[in-house]
Amino acid sequence: xxxxxxxxxxxxxxxxxxxxxxxxxxxxxxxxxxxxxxxxxxxxxxxxxxxxxxxxxxxxxxxxxxxxxxxxxxxxxxxxxxxxxxxxxxxxxxxxxxxxxxxxxxxxxxxxxxxxxxxxxxxxxxxxxxxxxxxxxxxxxxxxxxxxxxxxxxxxxxxxxxxxxxxxxxxxxxxxxxxxxxxxxxxxxxxxxxxxxxxxxxxxxxxxxxxxxxxxxxxxxxxxxxxxxxxxxxxxxxxxxxxxxxxxxxxxxxxxxxxxxxxxxxxxxxxxxxxxxxxxxxxxxxxxxxxxxxxxxxxxxxxxxxxxxxxxxxxxxxxxxxxxxxxxxxxxxxxxxxxxxxxxxxxxxxxxxxxxxxxxxxxxxxxxxxxxxxxxxxxxxxxxxxxxxxxxxxxxxxxxxxxxxxxxxxxxxxxxxxxxxxxxxxxxxxxxxxxxxxxxxxxxxxxxxxxxxxxxxxxxxxxxxxxxxxxxxxxxxxxxxxxxxxxxxxxxxxxxxxxxxxxxxxxxxxxxxxxxxxxxxxxxxxxxxxxxxxxxxxxxxxxxxxxxxxxxxxxxxxxxxxxxxxxxxxxxxxxxxxxxxxxxxxxxxxxxxxxxxxxxxxxxxxxxxxxxxxxxxxxxxxxxxxxxxxxxxxxxxxxxxxxxxxxxxxxxx
Amino acid sequence: xxxxxxxxxxxxxxxxxxxxxxxxxxxxxxxxxxxxxxxxxxxxxxxxxxxxxxxxxxxxxxxxxxxxxxxxxxxxxxxxxxxxxxxxxx
Numbered sequence: 001x002x003x004x005x006x007x008x009x010x011x012x013x014x015x016x017x018x019x020x021x022x023x024x025x026x027x028x029x030x031x032x033x034x035x036x037x038x039x040x041x042x043x044x045x046x047x048x049x050x051x052x053x054x055x056x057x058x059x060x061x062x063x064x065x066x067x068x069x070x071x072x073x074x075x076x077x078x079x080x081x082x083x084x085x086x087x088x089x090x091x092x093x094x095x096x097x098x099x100x101x102x103x104x105x106x107x108x109x110x111x112x113x114x115x116x117x118x119x120x121x122x123x124x125x126x127x128x129x130x131x132x133x134x135x136x137x138x139x140x141x142x143x144x145x146x147x148x149x150x151x152x153x154x155x156x157x158x159x160x161x162x163x164x165x166x167x168x169x170x171x172x173x174x175x176x177x178x179x180x181x182x183x184x185x186x187x188x189x190x191x192x193x194x195x196x197x198x199x200x201x202x203x204x205x206x207x208x209x210x211x212x213x214x215x216x217x218x219x220x221x222x223x224x225x226x227x228x229x230x231x232x233x234x235x236x237x238x239x240x241x242x243x244x245x246x247x248x249x250x251x252x253x254x255x256x257x258x259x260x261x262x263x264x265x266x267x268x269x270x271x272x273x274x275x276x277x278x279x280x281x282x283x284x285x286x287x288x289x290x291x292x293x294x295x296x297x298x299x300x301x302x303x304x305x306x307x308x309x310x311x312x313x314x315x316x317x318x319x320x321x322x323x324x325x326x327x328x329x330x331x332x333x334x335x336x337x338x339x340x341x342x343x344x345x346x347x348x349x350x351x352x353x354x355x356x357x358x359x360x361x362x363x364x365x366x367x368x369x370x371x372x373x374x375x376x377x378x379x380x381x382x383x384x385x386x387x388x389x390x391x392x393x394x395x396x397x398x399x400x401x402x403x404x405x406x407x408x409x410x411x412x413x414x415x416x417x418x419x420x421x422x423x424x425x426x427x428x429x430x431x432x433x434x435x436x437x438x439x440x441x442x443x444x445x446x447x448x449x450x451x452x453x454x455x456x457x458x459x460x461x462x463x464x465x466x467x468x469x470x471x472x473x474x475x476x477x478x479x480x481x482x483x484x485x486x487x488x489x490x491x492x493x494x495x496x497x498x499x500x501x502x503x504x505x506x507x508x509x510x511x512x513x514x515x516x517x518x519x520x521x522x523x524x525x526x527x528x529x530x531x532x533x534x535x536x537x538x539x540x541x542x543x544x545x546x547x548x549x550x551x552x553x554x555x556x557x558x559x560x561x562x563x564x565x566x567x568x569x570x571x572x573x574x575x576x577x578x579x580x581x582x583x584x585x586x587x588x589x590x591x592x593x594x595x596x597x598x599x600x601x602x603x604x605x606x607x608x609x610x611x612x613x614x615x616x617x618x619x620x621x622x623x624x625x626x627x628x629x630x631x632x633x634x635x636x637x638x639x640x641x642x643x644x645x646x647x648x649x650x651x652x653x
Numbered sequence: 654x655x656x657x658x659x660x661x662x663x664x665x666x667x668x669x670x671x672x673x674x675x676x677x678x679x680x681x682x683x684x685x686x687x688x689x690x691x692x693x694x695x696x697x698x699x700x701x702x703x704x705x706x707x708x709x710x711x712x713x714x715x716x717x718x719x720x721x722x723x724x725x726x727x728x729x730x731x732x733x734x735x736x737x738x739x740x741x742x743x
Contacts, residue, residue: 090691091681091731118677125692167704178701201704229684229692239685246731259734312707313676318733320674324707338707 018556018638022049023549024233025086027124031150033143035217036076036135040150045129053548054086056099056112056518057564058130063101063110064571064642069649073103073111073209074216076136082123082182082222085521089124089230091242092543093249093535094523096120096315098182098199100210104474105193106430107451109576110568111208112473113372115182116314116523117199122180125226137218142170142183146225155220159189162368163198164337170223183221184211185370187418191215193430194375194417194453198367202322202338203314206372207476208452209430233549241542245526248534249318255532258525261311261323262342263304266530269294273342276483276497279457279594279602281349282404283381284447287459288597289349296354298345303356312338317523319532325360331408332357337364342530346455347377351384351410358407365411369418374476378453379431380413382446383423391440398422447586449475450578456481458589460599463495463503466612467510469583472568478529480511488530498599500608504615515561516540562620563637569622569629570642573651580627583613623653664741666698666717666728670709672736675702679728679737686720686727698728698737 022045030043048058059081071077080102087095098120104111123131127148140155157173158166163185171177180200187195188211195211196204205211232238249255257265267273274294279287298304307327313320327335335357344363353359366373386392387402394401398421402409416424426434431453435443447454452474458465467481482489484497490509495502510528517524520540525531527540541554552560572578584590585604593603617624621633630653634643646652668679677693677700684695693699697717701710719739720726729737 091678091685125694164705227692227694229688229690229695231690235685235689246733249733310671310707311674312702313674313733315676316678316681317674317676318678318731320676320734336706338704 019050020053020548020550020552022046022053022086024231025090025547026054027089027127027129027228027230029128029148030130030132031128031145032132033150033152034135035133035137035141035152035219038152040152048130049086052564053519053544053560054129055083055097055521056101056114057515057560057567059083059099059101060110060564060567060571062130062132063103064567064645067103067575069575071103073105073108073213077134078103078213080133080210080213080217080219082131084120084124084129085519086129087543087547088521089121090232090547091239091316092520092522092547093242093245094314094317094319094526095521096317097518097521097523098123098205099518100197100205102210102213103575104452105209105212106432106474107576109450109572109578110473111210111213112568113196113205113207113210114478114518115197115199115203115205117180117203118315119180119182119199119203119224120521121315122224122226124230125228126224127226127228131222133217133219136216140218140220142221142223143219144174144223147227158220160186162186163370164201164368166221167201170221174223174225176225179223179225181221181223183370184214185368185418187370188212188215189220190418190420190428192371192417192420192428194372194379194428195370196372198370202367204367204372206374208473211370211372232547234546238543238546241539241546245535245539245543246318248539249526249532252532252534255319255534258319258321258532259311261305261308261340262321262530263298263323263340263345264300265321267298267342267345269299275598276460277346277457278349278597279459279599280346280447280455282352283350283385283445284588284592285385286352286596287594287600289354293354297348297356297359304340304345304360307356307360314523319526321525321531325364327357327360330357332361335361335364337367339363339367343374343455347373350377350381350455351407352404353407353410354405355407358411361407361411362414365414369414371414371418374455375430375453376414376417378447378455379427379434380410380417382431382453383413383427385445386438386442391438391442392423396423445588447588449586450576450582454586458585458604459594459602461497462500462612463489463497463506465585465589465604466503466616467507469585469609470507470613470616472565472572478524479514480507482506482510487533489528498602500612504612504619508616508619511565512558512561513537515564516557519560519564520544559637563639566620566629566634566637566639567642570646573628573646574649580613580625583627584609626653628653662742664719664739666713666719666726667738667740668698668700668711669736669738670711672734673700673709673711674734674736675700675707675709676733678731678733682727682731686723687716
């Protein structure tokens with residue numbers, strides 16, 4: 001039972017990853033910046049694309065090969081790498097995603113985050129596929145990239161400002177309202193671990209503290225403007241592939257719902273989604289929300305959708321899903337902005353808050369201050385439980401009464417975190433470090449893995465949990481987590497979402513498919529992960545072959561995805577020492593069963609989890625006892641150089 | 654909402670700014686028609702969206718040839734929101 005790859009329902013054998021001569025899709029250049037001495041230089045993309053095609057796979061290879069294990073996340077040598085997918089800037093549906101990769105401030109392992117919007121396409125039109133930032137600036141700066149050139153400019157006018165204010169300031173300074181910005185807010189500047197990078201006010205590259213690294217480098221923003229073009233190798237072939245993809249998207253029964261916004265599509269109050277995902281109420285102490293609470297939060301009449309003024313789309317997206325909200329009265333009067341996700345509703349569950357206006361405010365405040373809502377809501381809800389149990393008192397919170405269900409307190413805590421005010425200074429270090437300093441048993445109700453807070457539910461959907469626990473960038477749900485075949489993950493691998501059977505196979509497929517989505521930069525809402533679920537790896541292969549002028553089969557592309565995953569795995573092994581014991585869920589989810597609702601009693605069984613890990617490692621050709629990579633597995637993927645690195649560190653089996 | 658058409662008596666491309674999501678797919682479809690490349694800069698249709706208010710502003714420039722040689726308007730064909738149409742003078 002080794003090296004089995006599932007394509008279209010049939011297991012097939014392994015084949016070696018090979019080299020590619022890219023003739024289209026690419027901007028052709030990589031921009032390198034050393035903030036310590038202000039040097040800026042340019043390289044060709046082609047040598048990097050030849051092996052890993054584009055996007056995050058190229059980022060991952062750069063990070064692995066250019067970062068010493070002795071380098072800490074806050075050393076100037078730690079690279080912060082922005083990489084566009086190879087189809088970004090083309091007409092491929094929703095090809096707009098950018099991956100950001102760096103050493104993870106939570107763990108020292110792989111830090112990785114991804115965002116959409118318009119920044120990526122603009123970067124391509126400005127002439128660059130990737131931007132690699134090293135060093136640390138003596139003073140706050142922003143990087144201004146325009147039409148093939150780049151310069152560092154003082155960020156004195158925007159440092160200390162929110163992401164919203166920063167957009168206004170930089171657009172005014174550059175006298176161009178068409179510049180695209182990826183930047184940090186006060187949270188990143190203040191080195192809050194849960195800081196993210198925000199693109200264009202509303203697209204968060206969340207998870208893994210990438211905004212914290214950017215702040216540590218005193219890089220306020222990357223601002224781009226490009227008047228160039230992206231060429232594809234086979235124009236007629238590419239447009240025919242685009243037409244086929246768009247027809248599939250239009251034919252999907254999920255598309256009309258999705259275009260109303262993700263809340264109305266997937267989690268209206270009566271959706272089964274709630275029972276499967278809500279076992280995180282009050283930091284995971286309560287396992288379900290009654291219908292009336294769901295109605296309050298997401299009901300059409302007075303919930304989140306009632307504040308929707310319009311739907312906006314990311315660049316080149318045929319199924320736009322971003323809700324733009326305005327709040328006209330009440331304590332949050334005047335609040336407006338783009339963005340509210342399924343995850344945002346889940347943040348509210350963690351706080352037991354069903355006040356829709358407060359929940360929208362929380363989401364938009366996170367964007368404004370540059371906080372990852374997932375990590376931020378997790379560490380804050382843990383703080384609420386500490387308060388509830390008397391471990392934190394009003395003395396610690398500066399008089400703030402942290403009560404479950406209090407939306408106002410929730411939002412005050414967000415500001416405290418971003419600006420490190422009061423208890424926010426402790427929480428800014430992340431749950432694991434905060435619990436270590438606080439003591440008194442507070443680590444017992446942390447929901448964290450690999451040093452990183454996790455917003456997600458583990459206990460009910462086992463494929464979801466396995467994907468989280470084996471994700472290559474901490475416990476993040478976009479990197480292998482699967483739900484039922486109809487909703488998320490491979491359709492062709494049968495599985496009961498609450499059972500353990502076939503979950504390793506489904507997660508393995510999803511990991512490889514997601515790597516492809518981030519190599520090409522197409523939003524996974526078009527394909528494998530909720531959303532309109534219209535596109536498959538076969539579609540990605542067709543688009544990529546025509547755009548880049550390469551000849552690659554779907555099977556080979558999945559192998560490239562698998563190789564890319566192994567680059568990330570190797571980084572984690574060498575830099576953070578992660579092994580099998582790190583792939584088990586948070587203790588609370590193993591020891592405490594779901595207390596109510598239709599899935600009462602569900603938990604992560606340690607033995608069953610171990611068996612899922614056994615199988616998952618077998619599929620990856622990793623060592624079952626330790627979880628480490630093997631020489632034979634890496635050689636099969638054409639990763640002899642990666643094997644040599646692990647061997648040198650004494651970590652190869 | 655802004656519009657500039659070369660000839661008010663001729664058919665023109667119209668964007669419904671209330672429906673448009675601001676995704677700018679139309680710009681790429683248009684530029685590919687004109688040049689075989691994908692670039693907002695080479696497009697006859699330009700869409701801007703405020704990230705602050707989500708308001709949409711659009712223009713169609715004089716370079717629009719109503720997709721001469723194509724079977725249909727490329728901007729309208731690729732618009733997922735069905736916000737673009739060809740308007741004929743009454």
